[in-house]
Amino acid sequence: MREDNRSDDARTDEPGHADRDQIKLLPQLVAHLREHRTKLRQEWAVRIQDAHLLLAMTAQEISAETTSVYDNYVEVLETGSVGALQHYARDLSERIIPRGVETHEVVGIVLLLRDVLARSLFEKYQGDFPLLNRVLDAYEPAANRIANTVAVSFVDERERVIRQQQDAIRELSTPVLPVRERLLILPIIGVLDSDRAKQLTEQLLAGIRTHRAKVVVIDITGAPDVDETVANHLVQTVDASRLMGASVIITGLSPKIAQTLVTIGVDLSKMNTIGDLQGGLEEAERLLGYAAPPENGATPS
Amino acid sequence: MSSGPALVSILRQGSYLVASVHTALDDTEMVRFQHDLIEQIGAHRARGVIIDVAALDVVDSFASRTLADIAEMARLRGALTVVVGIRPEVAFTMVRLGMRAGALPTALDLEEGLAFLDAQVGPARPPAAPGLRPR
Numbered sequence: 001m002r003e004d005n006r007s008d009d010a011r012t013d014e015p016g017h018a019d020r021d022q023i024k025l026l027p028q029l030v031a032h033l034r035e036h037r038t039k040l041r042q043e044w045a046v047r048i049q050d051a052h053l054l055l056a057m058t059a060q061e062i063s064a065e066t067t068s069v070y071d072n073y074v075e076v077l078e079t080g081s082v083g084a085l086q087h088y089a090r091d092l093s094e095r096i097i098p099r100g101v102e103t104h105e106v107v108g109i110v111l112l113l114r115d116v117l118a119r120s121l122f123e124k125y126q127g128d129f130p131l132l133n134r135v136l137d138a139y140e141p142a143a144n145r146i147a148n149t150v151a152v153s154f155v156d157e158r159e160r161v162i163r164q165q166q167d168a169i170r171e172l173s174t175p176v177l178p179v180r181e182r183l184l185i186l187p188i189i190g191v192l193d194s195d196r197a198k199q200l201t202e203q204l205l206a207g208i209r210t211h212r213a214k215v216v217v218i219d220i221t222g223a224p225d226v227d228e229t230v231a232n233h234l235v236q237t238v239d240a241s242r243l244m245g246a247s248v249i250i251t252g253l254s255p256k257i258a259q260t261l262v263t264i265g266v267d268l269s270k271m272n273t274i275g276d277l278q279g280g281l282e283e284a285e286r287l288l289g290y291a292a293p294p295e296n297g298a299t300p301s
Numbered sequence: 302m303s304s305g306p307a308l309v310s311i312l313r314q315g316s317y318l319v320a321s322v323h324t325a326l327d328d329t330e331m332v333r334f335q336h337d338l339i340e341q342i343g344a345h346r347a348r349g350v351i352i353d354v355a356a357l358d359v360v361d362s363f364a365s366r367t368l369a370d371i372a373e374m375a376r377l378r379g380a381l382t383v384v385v386g387i388r389p390e391v392a393f394t395m396v397r398l399g400m401r402a403g404a405l406p407t408a409l410d411l412e413e414g415l416a417f418l419d420a421q422v423g424p425a426r427p428p429a430a431p432g433l434r435p436r
Binding site: 201202205206208209212214236237239240241242243244245246270 | 384385387388389390392393395396397400401403405407408409410413417
């Protein structure tokens with residue numbers, strides 16, 4: 001009875017007053033969605049399972065998360081404020097990203113919820129097409145905005161995590177270690193891409209200046225491979241170091257890298273390379289004028 | 302020195318000349334610097350030249366080449382040249398622009414440059430009146 005009245009009200013409205021329509025219709029929608037909360041939520045959960053989404057989470061976790069997503073969803077439909085949803089989506093992303101939930105899953109479940117709710121609206125208003133149209137006019141933009149917000153928040157959060165990790169790796173990746181007066185060691189571990197090579201150059205040249213280094217040992221035992229760009233960059237770094245008055249010794253060239261460098265024709269004739277780090281350090285000490293340590297380990301002169 | 306404002310100061314230090322470049326030089330100024338310096342090597346009978354470029358934040362390819370030229374000309378006039386104070390970012394740019402290490406002796410700073418010259422040409426000889434020196 002009440003419902004009929006409301007439908008009548010809505011129908012007597014002038015078409016084209018979409019804003020007024022929405023203002024009137026949205027509370028109606030929200031009331032409907034609240035009323036059938038349990039049923040719709042279950043339907044949604046079933047569809048999530050059918051679609052094999054969120055496999056990384058347990059049934060209880062899914063249930064807890066879907067309940068709060070549902071409530072937030074309806075709340076945003078009601079208030080139209082995406083701020084709260086953004087906040088929630090960020091929290092949610094923070095929780096589920098470490099568990100290996102993928103972007104397509106998050107977008108998938110939000111879209112499933114949108115569909116479930118749309119179906120329920122179809123069912124409710126199927127007798128009255130003009131009204132159904134207006135209901136969907138009110139519902140769709142709001143629902144799409146929500147889907148958008150959740151997806152964007154999720155991706156943002158992921159990118160934030162990735163950036164954070166990149167920063168962490170960057171800080172760890174190229175330590176410049178002073179071992180002795182005027183002697184620096186630069187161990188390179190892991191893949192050397194051009195970004196890292198560039199950063200390595202900056203840190204090394206700055207390190208030469210701060211530590212007043214005369215000799216630098218770059219140990220690339222831990223680098224699995226280099227390409228031509230990186231190799232040339234390395235050569236340039238060696239040259240630049242020499243311009244700053246430091247000589248560079250490269251140690252730990254793996255057989256693979258040695259072959260690569262010669263095959264691609266990088267000019268390494270002026271590079272001072274020594275087999276391993278130990279030999280490199282001995283050579284460095286010789287260059288610095290320390291006595292070459294014999295077997296009994298004499299003190300430096 | 303024939304230059305107006307002091308873009309470069311060339312000072313005598315024992316048997317070495319210390320040329321400090323204070324500001325970025327354009328090509329003309331660079332050539333004038335080269336001319337002045339080579340002239341002064343003879344005038345002071347310098348055995349070593351230190352060119353301090355610590356104040357420069359840009360060294361283009363022309364300047365790099367001129368520095369290498371100066372080193373070679375100085376060698377012909379009997380003085381060993383060392384360029385000191387190249388900044389990290391400048392060093393890398395110079396290499397990018399095609400400068401190969403080895404074309405030019407370099408050292409970290411003035412102190413290192415002096416040590417390098419001492420090692421290469423021997424410690425400064427006692428100052429003597431030019432006329433008394435046997436040729």
